[in-house]
């Protein structure tokens with residue numbers, strides 16, 4: 769499948785769709801997942817038009833990993849959780865629903881199950897305050 773420049777994350781990168789921004793640098797952008805599987809569910813995307821890991825420029829794969837490594841500790845602190853799930857889905861069969869590569873950063877704690885994937889919109893005010901909380905803890 770060819771990369772679709774009208775996918776929602778491409779629109780976010782172009783500024784044609786909004787996001788609750790957590791972090792941005794030359795090669796990556798991080799923002800809140802609007803249908804979180806847990807409170808604090810954050811995404812990191814590269815500024816490169818790739819559907820998945822197999823068509824991503826290695827420089828951008830490295831940049832995405834570097835940003836995940838920087839944002840995940842801030843998410844962990846912000847939501848005071850003992851664990852963080854880092855996940856990246858490649859292909860519809862693997863559960864991918866948005867075809868611009870992204871990495872999920874999902875807070876985990878005992879006794880709280882993950883919510884269903886890509887369902888149930890979160891409250892936008894809450895997402896904004898969560899993004900602010902994470903931003904303040906990025907080192």
Ligand code: AMP
Pocket residue numbers: 776787800801802803804811856857863864865866867885886887
């Ligand atoms: P995946 O299924 O791995 O492709 O993940 C796509 C993720 O993007 C899901 O967790 C969705 O909840 C999330 N998502 C979809 N649309 C948006 C959006 N406009 N802003 C932020 N997250 C989104």
